[in-house]
Amino acid sequence: MKAKDIALLCTAAAGAGAAAGIAAANSKPPKEKPAKDAPAPKAKTVSKSTERRSVPDTQPLKADIKPLSFGTDKPLKTVYSHSDRGIVAVFGSEGRHTVCRAGFEGNIAEVRCPVGISGAALGEDCVMFITERGGVFVYNDPEKEPVLCALTAPEYAAYFDGRFYVFSDSLLYICTPEGEIEKTVSLGAMIEITGSDICDAEDSDSSFTAARVSVKKLLPLGRSGLFAAISAEGNSYIMHKDEDDFVSFEKTYENIIDVCVFGSFAYYLCRLTGGYGIIKTEIKRKNCETAGKYQLCGEDRKPVKIFSVSCGIGVLYEDGGVKFLLPEISSERAREKARRGLSALNGAFGEIAADDVFSFAEGCGYVSDGNIGIVTV
Numbered sequence: 001m002k003a004k005d006i007a008l009l010c011t012a013a014a015g016a017g018a019a020a021g022i023a024a025a026n027s028k029p030p031k032e033k034p035a036k037d038a039p040a041p042k043a044k045t046v047s048k049s050t051e052r053r054s055v056p057d058t059q060p061l062k063a064d065i066k067p068l069s070f071g072t073d074k075p076l077k078t079v080y081s082h083s084d085r086g087i088v089a090v091f092g093s094e095g096r097h098t099v100c101r102a103g104f105e106g107n108i109a110e111v112r113c114p115v116g117i118s119g120a121a122l123g124e125d126c127v128m129f130i131t132e133r134g135g136v137f138v139y140n141d142p143e144k145e146p147v148l149c150a151l152t153a154p155e156y157a158a159y160f161d162g163r164f165y166v167f168s169d170s171l172l173y174i175c176t177p178e179g180e181i182e183k184t185v186s187l188g189a190m191i192e193i194t195g196s197d198i199c200d201a202e203d204s205d206s207s208f209t210a211a212r213v214s215v216k217k218l219l220p221l222g223r224s225g226l227f228a229a230i231s232a233e234g235n236s237y238i239m240h241k242d243e244d245d246f247v248s249f250e251k252t253y254e255n256i257i258d259v260c261v262f263g264s265f266a267y268y269l270c271r272l273t274g275g276y277g278i279i280k281t282e283i284k285r286k287n288c289e290t291a292g293k294y295q296l297c298g299e300d301r302k303p304v305k306i307f308s309v310s311c312g313i314g315v316l317y318e319d320g321g322v323k324f325l326l327p328e329i330s331s332e333r334a335r336e337k338a339r340r341g342l343s344a345l346n347g348a349f350g351e352i353a354a355d356d357v358f359s360f361a362e363g364c365g366y367v368s369d370g371n372i373g374i375v376t377v
Contacts, residue, residue, distance in 0.1 A: 003171075025200075031104050032321055061340045062361070063348035067373040070100045076370040080120035081127070083159075084360040088120045088127055089372060100129060102372075112138050112146065121157035121164055123177050128164050130154045137179045147179035148244045158218040158228075167215040172247065178223050183245055187213050191237060191249045217261055221266055221283045228266060236268060240286060252288070253279060260308040260359075262327050265291065267313055270305040280327075306361045311377070314364065320353035320364075321353055340345035341377045 036264040049183040068360070074091035074275040078141065088111070091098045099113035101122070111127055119130035134151040151173055157166045166173040172185040191213050212231040218239070221228055227239035229249065234264040237249045255271040257278075266288065268279040275298040280291045295301060305316040315323045324342040345364070352375075356367040363376035 007235055015282045049355070061344040061377050063344040064376045065348055065352075065373060066376070067371055068102055070106065071100065072098055074098055074099065074293055076222075076367070076372070079356060079367055079372065080117070081122040082123055082358040082360075082365060085122060085124070087358075087372065088092075088122050089366065090117060090120075099127070109140075112142075114138075114146070116184075119155070121166075122246035123159045123164065124162070125139070126177055128159070128166075130157055130166070131284075132334075135164070135173075135175065135179070137177065149175055149179040149181065151175075151181075156215055158222050159290065160218075165218055167218070169212045169214060172215075174245070174247075183247070185247045187249075188213075190247065191251070217258065218263065221262065221288065222261055224285055225285075226283070226284050226288065228261075228268075230256055230259055231320055234312045236270070251279075257304065258306045260306045260311050263329075267306055267308075267327070269296075269303055269315065275299050278306070305351075305357065307357060307364065309345065309359050309364050311343075311345075314345070314357060314359075316354060316357045320355065320368075322349040322352070322354050322357055324349075343377045345375060 011251065015223040018038065035120045051065040064278075070071050070089060070091065072091050075252040077090040077092060078348050079087055079089045087102050087105070089100050090113070091100065099111045099117075101119075102108040102113045112188070114129055114131050114136045116131045116133075117129050118132075121128045125141070126137050127251060129136045130140065133148060135154055135157065137149065139146070151166055151168065152171065153168045154166045154173070155168055157164055159165075162177070164173075164177070166175060166176040167187070170186065170188050172187055175181055175182055185259070188288040213235075215229050216232045217228075217230040219228045219230075219367040220226070221238075225241060228235040229239050231237070234255050234257070235251060236253045236259065240246075240248045240250065253268055253270065257267055257271065257276075258267045261283070264283050266281040266283055270277055270279055272293075272295065276296045278294045278296055280294070281288045282291045303315045304318050307316070312324055314322055314325050318321050323331070324345045325333070326339055327337055328340055349366075352366055355369050358365050360374070363373045363374060366370065375376050
């Protein structure tokens with residue numbers, strides 16, 4: 001069959017199909033016409049409303065900057081702990097200082113504190129302070145006495161799902177809010193530590209090197225039951241914790257500065273050849289897989305922290321600048337909303353030289369020149 005015949009055949013078939021459709025439509029019983037005073041059919045209103053909702057909202061958003069007042073004239077010493085529940089800020093000099101706990105709903109309260117604080121973790125009903133003597137649990141209820149938990153050389157503490165995770169140079173303590181040690185894990189046995197000799201038979205006094213790792217951050221990877229652990233040496237690990245509270249560690253990346261989570265991905269801030277970048281890792285139920293590596297900037301500007309907000313991720317630089325980035329979002333509507341939110345945050349932080357930045361539910365908090373504030377969109 002010639003091409004011309006095929007074209008005519010297709011045209012004829014299409015015409016026949018259309019005719020059949022028209023015939024079927026004409027064979028339907030006629031609909032009764034509505035009375036003149038009858039209201040307009042609701043279907044048209046719904047259609048217009050649906051059509052109106054489908055139009056993307058492109059109006060710019062405005063960020064609100066709100067400084068927090070702690071009611072003390074003492075200078076800010078540091079912010080030891082922050083989460084979506086609030087922050088723990090320490091004011092005054094070492095030995096004589098005031099600790100205040102602030103919730104982002106606006107409630108600010110002074111908290112009793114021990115001497116010689118070197119760290120803290122914010123729980124639901126208490127604050128755990130790291131001291132030379134161990135962990136001191138101070139409760140929101142002023143009538144409940146603080147509890148001392150004897151821990152060996154604690155360095156870093158984090159609170160998740162009703163438990164405190166406290167790292168020393170060679171141990172992980174899992175503690176209850178009542179100040180009891182539920183589990184002790186040997187980091188030297190569970191983490192591959194390079195450059196450590198357990199024993200030198202010839203000269204053990206001078207050649208002995210302890211198996212040491214200094215964990216500076218522990219972050220849950222969504223609801224997977226996995227945790228990202230970052231060491232001061234720049235190594236990252238995945239901490240597995242099963243139903244029987246068995247804890248194990250798996251080494252993942254080197255030259256890591258920080259990590260955050262957005263959606264079903266973890267974003268590792270890392271050092272690359274000739275600059276800095278971000279490693280995107282997909283979070284799965286039992287493991288994580290590298291999904292991509294991206295160049296962020298060159299050697300001329302050093303990033304020191306990465307964190308997530310409700311509409312994307314942000315990077316804090318050593319010079320106090322903050323830049324917000326749009327991660328991969330599948331929904332076009334959600335992506336457009338996130339883009340507008342990040343644009344508002346970028347504009348707000350153009351006026352802030354941040355010493356620290358941290359995330360919470362509706363925006364992010366910042367520390368700048370002794371002041372603490374929150375930015376919402």
